[in-house]
Every structure is written in structure tokens, then in C-alpha cells.
Amino acid sequence: MPPPCPRTGGRAQRLALAALTLVALLGLVFTVQTPPAAAALAVRIVATPNFGGNYDPDQWVPITVALANDGPGVSGEVVAEVPGADPPLRFTQRIELPTRSQKVLTLYAQFPPRAGTASIRFEAGKESVPAAPVTLRELRSGQGLVGVIVDDAALGAELTRAIVGAYGSATFETVTVAPDEIPGNTFGLGSFSALVVGDASTGRWSAEQRAAVAGWVARGGQLVAAGGPNWRKTGEGLGELPPLRPTDSRTVAGLPGLAALGAGNGPSGQAVVATGDLLAGATRLADQDGASLVATRGWGRGTVTSLAFDPGTSALSGWGGANAFWRKLALDTPRPAALQEPFSGGYNSYSGSAQVANVLRDIPGLALPPTWLLGLVLLLFIIAIGPANYLVLRAFDRRELAWVTIPVLTLLFAGAIYVVGAATKGRSVVLNSVSVVRVSPGARSAEVAAFYGIFTPTRGVRDIALSGEALVLPFSPNGLGDNKDLGGDVRFEQGAGSAARGASFAQWTQRTIAAQGVVDPAAVILDVELRREGQKVVGTVTNRSQSAVEDALLVYDGAYQSIGSLAPGASVAVDWRPSATQTGSYNSYGRGLGTAHYYSNSTGQYPGNQPGQMGVTGHRASTLDALSGTVLDFRGPGYSSGGPYSPPTFTPSATATPSATSTPRPGTRTPGTPTATRRTPTPTRTPATPTAANKPVQVLFWRSDPPLDLKVSAGERYATTLVIQETFPGATTQGVPSPVARSVAPVEGGR
Template sequence: MISTRTMVGVLAALLLPLLLAAAPAQAQQPGIRLDATLGYEGMYRPSTWTPISITASNSGTNAQGTIEWKAANSSAVFSQQIDLPNGSQKHLALNVQLPSSTRSGTLSFISGGTTLAQITLRADELDSDQLLVAVASSDSGLLNSLSGMTGSRFASARVAHIALADIPEHAAALASVSALFVHDLDTSAITEAQRRALGAWASVGGQLVVSGGSGDTTVAAGLGDLMLVDLPGGYQQATLKPLASGAAQQAGLPDAATISNATPRQGSSPRYSSLVYTRSTGGGQLIFTAFDLAALRGWAGEAGFWGGLLENHRIQPIMQSIQQYNGTSSWFSLDSITMLPVWGLFCIFALYILALGPVNYLILRRLRRLELAWVTIPALAVLFVAGIYVGGRAMRGGTTQIFQVNIFQGGATMADGIETSYTGIFSPNRDSYTIGFDPQTLLVQSAGDDGFYGSTRISGQYLTDDTGMKLWNEVVDIGEMRTVVSERTAANPAQASGKLRMTDTSLSGSITYSGIELEDAMVVHSTGNAQQLGRLRPNETKTIQISSTSPSIQSISMSETSHVRRDQILQALPYQMMNQPTSAFLIGWQTTATIAPTINGSPSQPQGVTLYIIQLDTAGQ
């Protein structure tokens, strides 16, 4: 007789190979190597686009696959296709979003379902009132004193050192950074996409600081219109003592330093005896120091000086305030989609009861075939269900409908800004969708009305390849409206100039508009008071006079479309504007959708509107 122990041993021997075969493959291929940095030296802001700078190398056999990122506390997977031939080394940036309280995540190279390499990256979440300062310099100790910087609008600061190659090509991936210092590096190496991203980021709140001194032309080489001065060449020696007024600290400032000869461009203002030049970009600012930034090393007032110069601008770009607004699904109107009214449902239900009961009974009684009730009752039930199903499908339509709200944000005189698109997908059936955008666009799924962009509900499978970024196989229920959010750097089509005088409660002067034609245009003070301009056409000049008695933006009625509730969108604006003291915005609409996604590989034609939010340059702040 076979003992129980023997039987267990035999079963274990038979099942062990099957269990091993069913286990997920995690084999490491010795030739594949991953090195990466998450965010800015590990620092990130939750639910904000964060770049992962990756170096992938292969000393083994040819490999094709995807690099995948997954945060430890999120179900979302962000991946990018990559080919790694033998002997190759490739650098790439994978843009991801991390939920709040992320401490780590895994970055993997996966080929054919097998993980060939995997590393763990640590994440350090920034507090909402912390300023993140990025420094691009060959000097790893430059400006480290700024970690002790404080200001009236932020509690503390963090400093991250980055390479020029790590500057994202998407402006949205710079959203965590409040200020970027560029020092002693050759910016001719940056790409056009990086330069445009910097300009768009600066137009919505970023602050770009460029160092002068003996290496000024090298630092300025690739910045183009982001330079606020011309450098004709030549230097002079001058004291840096005038900077003391910015920090009430003179001891430690050099008596002599190399100063760049600089000619300010239009809109630039010299400060501190022409040692510093500044220019407003709408939401942010450009800064040029005629001296080498390293000249302030050892000055006790360095952190206080920069804290005072940077604190008058908001910590986070305006786009984050809009993204964190709850209830974006209320922006879309389903009135254009025919739905059966409640009274119609009651009528159908009453008709069903009459047909199944009295009518069926009277007909069968007249025919003297009451015994057929067991056939007619199920037949009538099937007939009504089929009719309701067919009628419902006919009313909803048989095709997926795409609705879109685009919000463009930029500075009045800046060439580029950031365009955020909220795309609503209405499905007539329960179906899965792959939603794609072009390579210049980042994509994430809305987390819903109970915490959009602010909660930990970042989900979905995202793949980036040569054709762009896609959300894969997302299931949308019958009659459901699913919202996805995309962001990209875009040219500014609504530029304006003028002379405006602003106080805490008023705005006066004039603006000259040079952009595309806008509907329902208005100028809005940061208090929420507004002046309606109506239809705004190119080359028009408007006189502006806003005071505390001017109507509130919330009280102004909008001309509605059949697809989008403009009034609901405007509900999001006063809050984020009041977070931006003494600022003014030009707002206007176009009844067009500017970003067309692909749905299951086919082009779509969204129905929607575009809202332009242009921050105006003001004086008297």
C-alpha cells in the first residue's frame, strides 16, 4: 500500500514543472542594462507630467521590446517601444505621471513577455508650497544655497542639478519646475523642441535664468528669442555691490567681476545698475545676469537675493490649476445626443402592461384560445425587449461620438504656449478603445469628478511609439462618456500688445490684438471682474477699464454650443486667477477642436471648442 507521504511527493514532483512554467518570466539578460533618473534628481509633483531620463545599452544579442514604468502604488503603466541591437546605447525620455505618496517604482525592459532588465527608482514627492529650482551647469555645487531660500509665496525650496539633454521636449513635463538656471553650458546642443518647450513653460509661469560673464555667448547660443538681451561682444569689470539692495546683505559681494556688454531687447528691463535684466513672459519671466552666476558663491545674501527676485511669480503654472478642477465631465453637453425622456419610459411601460395583460387576454378570449397565453406572453416580452433595444440603438446612433474642449494658455507676447485638450468619448456600445495622439502630445486618462488629477486614480496602459502616444484597449461602457486629457506645446495664435496699468482692484489702458478672430472675448482682472469685448478681430485696439464694480466673470452669459457648456468651463477660471495676484487675462473662444485623436487607429473629427487664456503684460504691479 502506498503511503500518504509517498503520494504527496509524487504529486509535488509532477506539479512542480507546471508551476514553474506558469510563473511569470523575470529572467535577466546579462547584455541589457538600464540606467535612469526619475524626475529632477528623484523629485516630482503628484499627477503632473514627470520625465524619466533613461540610458539603455545592450552588449548581448539583438533585442526589441518596450521600456515600462509602473509606480508601486498605481495600476497605470507607461511604456515606450525601443530597439536595442548588439553594441548599442540609446538615450530616451519617458514621460509619466505619479500619484501622491509614491515612494518608488520599477523600470523594466520587456521583450516577448520576458523581463530582461529591471531597476527600482526612488521618488521624492515635493510639497505643494515648495519651489523646485533646476540648475543646468558643469558646476555641481552651483546655487546649492538656494535650498535654504524662502519667500512670501513659498515655504522652502529644493535644488536639482540636470544636464541640458535632460530638459524635456514637452512643456508639460517642466511643470514641476519653478525656475531653471542655465550656466556655462553650450545651449546650441538643445533641440528646437526643447527651446519651444522652455518658451511655452515660461509663458505659463516658469522662470528661466541665463548666466552671463565670460561664457555668455556659449550659454546664449541656442536660446534664440528666449534671450532678452543682445550680446555684441566684449566685457568690462564692475562691482556687484548694487545687488546688496536685493538681499540687505553686502558682505561677500565681489568688488570686481567680469560683466557682459548687453543691449536689452524690447520689453526687457535693466535692474541693479544693469547687472540683471528681466522681462515678463505673461505668467513667468526671463532673467539674464550680466555676471557669471558663480560669482555669487559664498555671498551670504545669495539665497535671499534670488528668493526676492523669484517670489513675485507663481509657484505652479496656471495649467495645473485647471487640470486639478473637479467635474470636467460637466463641461460636455449630451443634449445633442437623443435620449428617451422619462415620460417616454412611462409610456412604454404602460403600453407593455396593457399588451401583456388586458389586450392579450381579450384577443385570446375572442379567439377562444386562452391556452395559448403561455406562448403569447413570452413572445410579447421578447418583442418589447427587442423593440426597446433597437429603438435605443437608433436614438444613440451606431457610431462613437467625440467631444472636445481645448484650453490654450500662453503669454501675450510669447511665440508658444501649452494646449490642454479634454476629449470626451461617448460610446453607443460597451467596447474597448485605443485612443492615440501625435508624437508632440502627452496623454492621460481623467480620474473622474471625485479627484481629477488630484487623486491617486491614475490608470490605464500607455504606449509611446513612432506614431505617438496611445491609451490601449480602454473599456467604455454603453452610454458612458469617458474623458482623456492631452497636452502639447503649441504656437500662440492669439498674441496681443498694449499699455495697461494695474492695481489690486483695477485695470486700465488699451490692448492691440494681432491674433485669430475670437468669440465672446473679454479681459479679466485677477479679482474676477471682467470687461466684455464681444467678437475680437485681428489688428483691433480696445480700450480697457475694469474696476471693482465691473461685472464678475461668473455673471457673464456665454453663447452656448450644442456640445459644450462654456459657463461650466468658466467656473474653473476665477479660482486659479485669484491664485495669481495682480494679473490680467485676455479670454476668447473659437468653435473648433484643434487636436484630433485617432480612435482604434482611425482619424476622428471631434466636435467642440477652444478657449484661449492669454496672460497680458501689465505695469504697476
Template sequence: MFLAQLGFAGHAHAQAAITMRARVGYDGAYRLAEWFPVVVDIANDGPDVRATLEWRLPGRLDEQVFQRLVDLPRGSRKRVSLNVYTPGFVRNGQLRLLDGSTELLTQDVKLDAIDESVFLIGVASSDPALLNSLSSVQIGNFTSAHISHLAPADIPDSVASMRGLDAIFLHNIDTAALLPSQREALALWTSLGGQLVVSGGPGGQATAAGLGDLLPVRTVGDLAQGSLAPLAALAENAGATLPASTTLSRAEPQPGAEQLPPGSGLLFRQPYGAGFATFTSFDIAALRAWEGEGALWSNVLRQLAPATPGTGAHLSQFSLLDRGVLKLPSLSLPSPWALLLFILAYVLVLGPLNYIVLRRMGRLELAWITVPVVVLVFTAGLYVVGTLLRGGNAQYNQLAIVESSEGQARGHATSFIGFFSPRRENYTLAFPATTQVSSGPNQQFLNAQFEPVVVDEAGAPSVQLLADISSVTTFVAESLVDLPVQVQSSLTAGANGLSGELRNTGQVALDDAVIVRGDTFARLGTLAPGAAAQIANGSLEPNFPNGLGLSQSGVFDRQSMINLLFDRDMLQFGNPNTPASGPDTNSVYLLGWVSQPVLPANVDGQASEQNSLTLYVVRLNS
């Protein structure tokens, strides 16, 4: 009893000595069915504690729980980041700091769910009220806009957690002080369809310092005085009052950068992959009192629809492996003829054959022994055959989609993983650091049971699961990956379609490679490293994706996968607000297959073999 009291007193002292402050999502907002960041500052002025930071949704037993291990020695001050995910609409989340099973601290946080009909803008600025007027503007077909203010430290360091934002404004912050992972995420997020706006003016050099080639300008130089009057025409409000003179950053545009309005030197915009990067030579805060501010940005920002099939499938809340793409022999049912022959043999042996043998022996009274024996023999035989059919080993299956743009060294991978277990057993699956893992859609309706996703101090997640007999447990893993696929294209669009050349400059061969533009495509076949393919005018075929006619590859049905990924109706079934994910008609994409995994398989601490197939979707510079 005395020891128990000492333990309770120790925990009470630890609770009093630890403080926790959390910032969740994008200034409290999160995008439905998307990852969002949770940033927690923890201070410990008490005894050493090896704690677990846990994120959960109170009262939602069907939602994934996320945990992060954190070591808190006496006097420590730590900032801990945790990327979390929920597919549904929630109002509240809960953070708990645990020492084993003992709760040290609890903090409830309010959440503001943002659906796909709202244009979500993140603003990282020293000005806490910057661009608040944009909440009343309409951009494209979005019903409204939402402004979320972010501290520089709260800018997500992963594409998956940044993907919920449609546009990001950077103003009067030092981007050179951002983490390398934050800058890399900004670049890849933009290339996959994000819109980045960087402010110039007095703080322009610091704001542009860490962004390099991402900007549409080469250099941001000294300051000069200039007029903002040309912006009135861009805002379609020529009579609006603008400052007669303001401080501008001298900027040298990149080749091909667009000036808005033309020749004004005020806004520079350039495509970056599927997205846009914009630099303003003026301080965007100078437009605060201008009545045309909202109209200007509603004309500069766009509603983009890049081809992001992996992201679209995840947003639509279905797993490719649950829709007939995975063809495991272990899950195949015996043929009806085999079942019929088995039943016929069972009936014949149990009835006529048993009777004939016993009658010839003159021992019909032994039937009470032979009948149970026959039943046991057939039952044992059926069990043995079933065991042989499903195999004795667990199977790890990974189907991945990697999205990138021509010239990028890294891409964003969405891996749909199916883990088959022939028996009821516990497993631990581990993933590389910075991978974001969640249970598969509708996982609560399966027999497999998920424990929390636990992220260690190095950022590597692991999942424990209790798999049922002959079950496939699915989950989704997202990560940044190095691209073994590199291409160089010189394609031009004409009245008769596309023409030009595409060369594989990467390290691996692409199987069943195709060029896709809208609902048309050109077959390239197998494209070996160093090989080039010519696309001639008139070579595009109609009816993408159904007209591809792809064959099965191992345990994966390629054609079924392509149909699911680019079927707009299917992708919008799970979430009616999800934008169509098929290739936009103004862009050209390369699709190719590689029978290599993007993530290693680690089961119970050991490297494991896996069935794998990866589809690369590369937006071409055409």
C-alpha cells in the same frame, strides 16, 4: 525542449549584453500631479533586439503604465526619453526592458515627491554644488526650497514636463547645443509663468548663445572687471563681504529691461509673458562664499500666480467632462413622462387588453402563450428604442484649453477627451508625436480598462481601451500647438478700468470673446480675423466668471466649463496645495472660443470625426 532551452539561452545572452542607466525626474525629485522626464541610456553589445522600455509604479495597480518602443541593433548606444505622470505620492518607480513578455533588465529607482508648498529650482551647470545654499531660503509664501541639479541633456523637452519647476538656472553650459525642442520648451515655459536665470561671466557667451530673444539683453560681449558691491543692498545685507573685483560680461539690455540694483549693470530682468527672464553679468558661482547669497535670490525670485486654467484643472485631478460640461444626447435619460406612458401601455396590454381580446375569441386558455409574447415584444421594443437613443457609433469628444501669451507663435494645449462607446468593444486611440497622454482622473473607478500608453520610436503615443456599454472613457492629452489665434493689443489701465484697442490678427474668428482682469470682464462678442474691438473706460463688468451667461455650444456647456476652470475652491478641492488659477488682478487676459480641435482624432488607425471646442487663454501685453 531543446528549442525552449535555446530560446532561454538567447534571452540570457541578450540580458548579459545590455546595460541600462536611468535618470528620473529632476535629480530624482518630481512634482506631485505633474509630468516628469525619465532619461535612459541603453547600450547593446549582444544580438539585435526590438525591445520595450516600460515605466511602472510597483504595487500601484491604479497608476498609468508608460512604454516606449526602442530598436537596439548590435553595438547600438541610445538615449531614450519617456515622459511619465503620477497624481499621487510615491517613493519608488521601476524601469523594465522587455523583449515581448520576457524581462531583459529591471532597475528600481527612488523618487522624492515635492508638493506645491515647496519652491522647486532646477540648476543646469558644470558645477554640481552650485546654489545648494538656496535650499534653506524662503521664497514668497512657499515653506521651503528644493534644489535639483540637471545635466543639459536632462532639461525637459516639453512644457508639461518642465512645468514642475518654479525656476531654472543656467550656468556655464552651451545652450546652442541644446535640442530645438528644449529651447522651445524653455521659452514657452517662461512665458507661462516660469522664471529663467542665465549666468554671465567667463562662460556667459556660451550660456546665452542659444536663447536669443528670450534674454533681457541683446548681446553678451567681451569680459571686463567690475565690482559686486551693489548686490549687498539688493540682499538687504550692506555689511556683507563681496569680492572686490570679479569678471563681468558686457551686456546691452533690451528696451524696458530692469536693472537690479538700478544702474548697477549686474542683473537684468524683464517680463516674458507671465514669467521672467533674468541675466546676470557676473558668474553666479562667484557668490558661493557670500553669506548674502540666499537673501539675494529670495528677493530676485518671485511667487507668481499666472492664469493657467487648463493646467489648474489637471493639477486638481478632475476631468471637465465628468463635471456636467459634456451634454451627450446618448447619455440623456428618457423623460419621466415617457417612462410612465411606457409602463402604463405595458400594463394595459398585458392585463385588460389581453384579457378582453381572448375573452371575445373565447380562448382564455391561450393566455399562457400571449403573455410571454407581449413580454418579449415590449422587451425587444425597449431594446430597440434604447439602441436608437444612444446611437450605433462611437463618439470622440475633445474639450481643449490653449494657454499662451501675446506674440507667441505656439501655445500649450490641455485636451480633455471623452470617448463614448455604445457597446462593449476594444479600441485603439492614437495621437500625434510628442503628445503626452494619461488616463482621466479617477479612471480606476470606471468600467473602462486602460492598457499602457505606448509611445513608438517616432514619439507618437497610442492607448488601447476596453470600453463598456454606453460608457464615456476620459483621459487627458497635453501638447505644444501652433496658434491660429493671434492678437495685437494696446490697452492701458486707469482709475476707471481698461481702455484701448484689441485687434484679431490671426486666422480664425473668436466666439464670445472677453477681456478679463481679475474678477471683472468686458464683452467683445465675435472677433473676426482682422477685426478690432474698442474697450472704453468704465466698460468692465463685475462678477467674472458667473456673470458671463454663456450658452451651450453643441454638446459642451461653455458656462459650466468657465465656472469650473476659474472657481478657486473647485480647483483646490482635489489638491489643497494647488495655487488658485483665476486671473491675477495685475494681468489682462483674452478669452475666446473656437469650434475646432487642437488634436486630430484617430481611432483604430482611421481619422475620426469628433465634437470639439477650444478655449484660448492669451495673456496680453498691457
């Protein structure tokens, strides 16, 4: 066999070299274009529900989440997923975790009854790190929650046993709370009926935590602040809440002065009592040798009680009158209805959520065209495909083409109607909102419940962001928390970027959400100066803001009085004797304040059932009806009249009070709440029933702008904003400490 040709061998070598080069190039390409596999998240997460996981359904539950990042820096979000929700209901908060960092945040979520557990996780892109499931404990029906805030858990256990011993476990669930557990959002305290601050380092509280406690009291919470040897440490974070402003302390041999609030003699043995001044408006419940042992004062709708001693001492725990003493503090006093209460139940046609949802759907620009116009279009269509089509085809002698012209004319008419409708109704986003602002007496707080309806002409996924910080959640006619219309990917983000992100919209549909937040009272209030004269309420209401308010009402103990609209700077005199209010002929629409005021005696126009037909009057009437009997102190009579109405009997003031109380003007110090009109603690375990003597007058009026707006580019915006300003007529001023009684002379050596 002849030897191989050298040329052939060279060609084979060149082909092999080319193949190797191609493989190398392909490897280089894939090396450049294929990203390296992402490293697994090196994040550790621990989630703990505050307050032992005890919660009241429909209240916000704070969950403390601690994160540590042992790897590269990462951005993500902490997610709390509500169990049993379909589609999933998720509350989130964004967080940045630099390399080797540790951070702690508080996430808020609402849980339904019998939630049991909740899942918390950290997500970054498609990766997630779950925390161990958190355990939740729902309060029993009719059971309140009392938190004992102390540094020492053993001391907290002693106090919780004393409270349960006085009221019983059916009345209260008690929990020991570390000072750091207090959340920075006031709605995170909504499950509590009362808080007892014992030997606790409240000075560690941030400004947000202090404001949260003050706002919770202003909305009706009961706060008890202890004194004793560590009065400085206990009171440092409470500011001007306690009615006793200690300046020193002294040691006493027993507390016989507590016999007035207990059974038998007072506790024996040495005790340390804080001494100082009582603030204006405070009432002594027990004193000893001229020193106030127990004093109370109203703060908004709530009450703050100062104890000059430490209730956790062995002297008090071993006292036979301890149960009677705790009951006299009346921690079981019913709280006012929460602002979200009318919107938390299931659906019925007259529920608060259904009525507000009707207002949100009532968009004037989306009203159906008038019947005559629909009839005219239908008549033209019939003429076009009938006689006109026939005459034209006959003129051209092409009647056989009718099977073509009739479908074509039908499509042309349908297309024309669609184009005209889209051009006039469906090119822009429409935002409709209903906001309710409740200002507590003395303008101590202003909480907002806001509801938004967003109509879009196109389908897609949208982020709905708020202009301010608030807690966002889904809303529908079924109530708060119903997430069925927003899609399975929506997330309710908290923090500076409060929003509903990833909400799903179909074409020409409306989606609804809700938000809870707080605003500056000075931006919304009127100057209200009211006092009591016998069975009458007299005084003035002045609008010192730069914008007009409309259709103002006074509401008190089931009665109401219109005082009209107020232009900027305008004032109206009040001389009102509350009397029975009867609803008129529109009882089938509902028997709330809106019906009584706007539709009694056949005045006004009954709201229609189609979008755009309710009008401003219908929007306001539905909003008032939604709040009647809960947030508003008005419940109209039923179809059958009850017994004769008795005007409220005003309880005489126990201490001298000014003739009127001014609500604060912007930039001025806020006034306080009365003590004479507040509930007097009783020794019974049965919760006291609110009476006219301890109810505030509610001043209702309408403003033009929503307090919490959405960052939505909308072609049309409609807003219904109700302000409920509460005031106790003749309340004493409560602000900068103004001593009305000196307890005792300072004693050297006190802490």
C-alpha cells in the same frame, strides 16, 4: 523445432522498417512545426530620474533611460509603472534596438504623493528586462524646487548652498542639474520654481530642449542667466531669453554696483563682467560705470534675469550681502496656476474635474426620450398584454393561452424597444471633447489641456490615438490620473504615437482620457491691442483668422466684460473700467465666471442633470466655472457680500511704452511682455502677493475645432474649445534685439 519461416521474418523486418520511417517522419514534422525556443533578451537598461528624483505631485517627471542591445535586433517599449496604482498605471514609449546598438530616451510619468520608488523596464512581447528601481523625492508642502544648471557639480553645489542660505530649506529644495538633463518636453520642467544657469554648455541643447526652457518661462518660470568669462558658452542655448545681449567682456576691480541689491558694499576682488546691449523692455536693477550688472525682463508670464558676472565666483560667495542679493531676485515669486491645477484634486460636485466630466457625459444624441413618449410606450404595452390580449384570445376561445401570449408580447415589446434604441442611438462611436488653450502674454507659448469622452455601442478593447504629439493620461470625475475605468491593460504611449492603448470598453459606455500638449499660438490667437488709461482698459480686439470666434470676454482682477462674437475680419472697440461682478440667483450651481456670465439675473436656461440637456451654454458655463479662481482671474463673491470693490490701481510705467501692443499675427514676429507692469523684486523672503499691477488681462473666446483631435472614427463629434489669451496692456515690444542702452564700449580680449 522447425526453423522459422523466411516469409515471417521478412514481414517483421518490413514492419520494423515502417515503424522507423514513421518515427523519422514524425520527428521531421515536429522539427518543422515546433519553433525554436526564443533567445533571452540581451538588453541592458539603466533608468535615472532627472533632477535627483525631486518632484512635485501632479507634474510630469522626466526619467532618462539608457539601453544597450548585445543580441539580435529587437523592437519593444520602455515602461514606467506608477507605484500603488490600482489598476496599474503605465506610461510607455516604443523603441527599436538594432544589433549592438545603444540608445537613450526620456520617458515622462506622473507620480502621486509619497511615491517613493518607481519601476522601469524594457518589454518585447512576453519578455521583459527590469531596471533597478528609481528613487523619487517628493517636495514638501509649500516648498519650491530650484535647479542650478552647470557643467561642474562642485560649482553647482556652491550655488545651491547660496540659494538655500538666502531663502531657507523650508522655501526651496535645490538641485544641481547637468545641461543634458534638461528634457525636450516643456512639461518635464513643471516641478521647478526657478532655474539658475551658471557656467553651463547650453549650446549642446537641441531645438526641443531650448523650446522646453522657453515654454517653461512663458508659463511663469523664473530664469537667471549668468555671464562672466564664459558668457558665450552660457548664453548660446538661451537664444533671446536673456535681456542682456553680450558682445564682449572686461575685468573689473570689484562689483560695488551690487550694493544696490545687497547689504553694505559690493563684493571686492577682481571679476569678469559681460558687456553688451539691453534688449527692448529690459529694466536695470544694478549697474556699474554705465554697464548693466543685473537686468530683468518679462517673458510671457515669467521673468528672465541677466547677471553680467558669474555668481559662482569666490568673490560673490564670500560677500556679506550675498543673501540679500539672492532674495532681491525674488526667486520665490508665486507661479501662476498651472493649467492642470483645477483638475488635479479629489472629487466633489463642484470641482473642475467633476464639471468637465459632466460636459463630456452630456451628449445630445444620448439624451433620454421625453417623458410623454415613455408614457405612451408604457400605455401601449399595458393595452397589448391586457385588454387587447384578452379580447383576441376570447375571440378565438383560447383564453388558457394567456400564460404563453403575455411573456411573448413582453419579449416582443422589449426586443422592439432594443432594436429601435440601437438603430437610433447606438450604432456609432460618439466623441465629445473639452479643450482649454492658454496663450501666454506676447504669444510666447500656447499650452493645451484637452479632455475626451469616447462613447462606444459595442464592447471590446480600443486604441485611442491623438492626431498630434502630447502627453496622455487617464481622467475621471476624481481628477487626472484616475485609471479605474480603462482596465488593467491600458498603456499611455508617448512620442510620435501618443495614445491610450488597450483601453477596455463595455457595451454602451463612455471612457475618458486627457492630454497635455502645445500648439502654434498663431493658429488660435486674436489681434489684441490694449492700453491703460487711468483705471480703464481701452483699445481694440480684432479677429484676423479665417473662422469666427464666439462669446468673447475680458477678465481682469476679478471683473469681466463681454465683447460679443467676432466674425472673420471683425473688430470691436474696448473702453472698459473693471468693476465688481456679482453672481445672480444660480449660486447653488457654483460661483464661477460661467455662472456669473450665463446664469445671472435668471438669463439662459439652467443646465439639466440628464445627458443632452446642458446644451452649448451649459458646456461653456461649466468649463468657465471649472477654471475660475485658479486659471481664470475670477472668483465670484459668496452668498454674503464682502466689502466694497475697489477698481485696480495701475502702476505707472517706469519707462516709456507704446500706446498699445499688438499680439502677433500669423507669420509675423511675436511681441514681448512689459517690464513696467512686472513685479519689482523685493528684499523680503515672503513671496510677493500678485496685485492688479502685475496681472495680465485675459481675453476669453470660443472656437469650433479642438486643437488636439483624436484619430477616432466617430459618427458624431462635439467639441467645446476655450482659448485664454493673456496680454499685458501697453507692453513694450520684445523681439529682435533692439538696443535701448549701451552698457560699455567693447573691450579687446574679452571672451
